[in-house]
Amino acid sequence: MARLEGKVAFITGAASGIGAACAKRFAKEGAVLAGFDRDEPVGGSGDDWKAAVELAPGSTLQTGDVRDDEALGAAVAAAKQAHGRIDILVNSAGVGSGGPVHLIEIEEWDRCIDINLKGTFLASRRVLPIMLEQGSGSIIHLASVEGIEGFEGGSAYNASKGAVMLLMRNMAIDYGRKGIRVNAICPGFIDTPLMNSVMGMPGLEAVRSRIEDAHQLGRFGRAEEIANAALFLASDEASFVTGHALVVDGGYTAGHRFGIGQLMGLDDD
């Protein structure tokens, strides 16, 4: 039997990157999808959403902003009306941001926190009553390795992801006895439009390869590798997993390499 047979997944940020990859992976495993995104899917990773809809007829994508509680409420109500339930919530809508604290504009700080943190709260708040009524559900927040450790100039982004991690743990405590599991995924740097727009900024060409090298597997991750982790957390295979931040980072947070491997007898690579 498919791993998500009969389940309904509400996915924010479903039009691109990790959200779209989750949609496609979940659809392959029998789920039907209710996507939510401020944008329509376009080329590249947007094709994952289109593939998901082909795999799971009846899936829909509502356009809206995760900062807009009314729009989220309408999309969640439409999903419940169409499919009768919501078993999985993936909070993937997010934006990159940052700047040292004395330089970042207050509006930019608010934009980042409002989308990454408050958007996660608002979507969860709308879906939870349905899961509570069912007595079951799996919620997955997209946090980041930048919710675990700092990053030069990260400020608002790191603060938003660190807060998402603790929101996840608190929700795991509050809803565990109601049959609802809540987990987070902490991706390393993943090849998506978000990462490429940040790395495409002028002057960052050399930095890109240094960041890639900081992953012990020697490469950036792929969106489907995050979707595989989300599939596990969404499925009944993770029935005893809650309050957990699953790091999927190619070894980015494992530690540091300072080039002394050769002295220790390792091949130089």
Ligand SMILES: NC(=O)c1ccc[n+]([C@@H]2O[C@H](COP(=O)([O-])OP(=O)(O)OC[C@H]3O[C@@H](n4cnc5c(N)ncnc54)[C@H](O)[C@@H]3O)[C@@H](O)[C@H]2O)c1
């Ligand atoms: N790509 C990475 O390296 C990486 C690493 C760690 C964590 N993450 C997190 O994973 C999540 C997905 O990122 P991605 O790399 O797939 O990015 P992406 O830009 O490819 O996709 C994000 C999607 O969210 C949507 N979105 C953004 N703001 C929105 C809003 N206000 N309302 C509704 N939708 C909105 C965008 O339209 C887009 O479709 C984000 O939360 C991001 O912070 C990404």
